[in-house]
Amino acid sequence: NAGVTQTPKFRVLKTGQSMTLLCAQDMNHEYMYWYRQDPGMGLRLIHYSVGEGTTAKGEVPDGYNVSRLKKQNFLLGLESAAPSQTSVYFCASRPLTGGITDTQYFGPGTRLTVL
């Protein structure tokens, strides 16, 4: 049981390049989330998904797109990277059990630098 995994771990892009970050979970969780973490700031929600085939915008969705074609995978895409997207990206998942105390489980993060 690997939990939540993210690939790649590190990436350097030039402005205008595109890339896709992959998040995978093997816990059969319904909910999945993408966050970014910037120095001195709390994690901010980019997009989330409440189930296969569904996605929704979070707090800072501009410049990002997502897809949830399979329940276990949640992809985050940057179509035209900008230096402002330099950050550490975290994926998280949680089960659909209805409890208000359900915990989100986080992946190890992807450190992205846009030059």
Added chain:
Amino acid sequence: KNQVEQSPQSLIILEGKNCTLQCNYTVSPFSNLRWYKQDTGRGPVSLTIMTFSENTKSNGRYTATLDADTKQSSLHITASQLSDSASYICVVSAGNAGNMLTFGGGTRLMVKP
């Protein structure tokens, strides 16, 4: 706007000492409050979670308190160890169906021998 503020931003203590981290929040409606530990280069890991009716929760040497009236929480670490060096993040849930969380900026704790 929902906000979570943590203090101090950073803290250095000697191994074996105790410390207390603070969290103030303005999140509505309140559902629950979590404390996460984030080691350098890793994702956050949940330490404790408290709902509105709970005012204290322990996990080993970690004890969290919640005062829902003043909208404050604290995380007390007893007999600190070198492995406690990490960022501690206070996270508040607004209780909506999507389990949307508001994260504090974290307190970076360094435990020195």
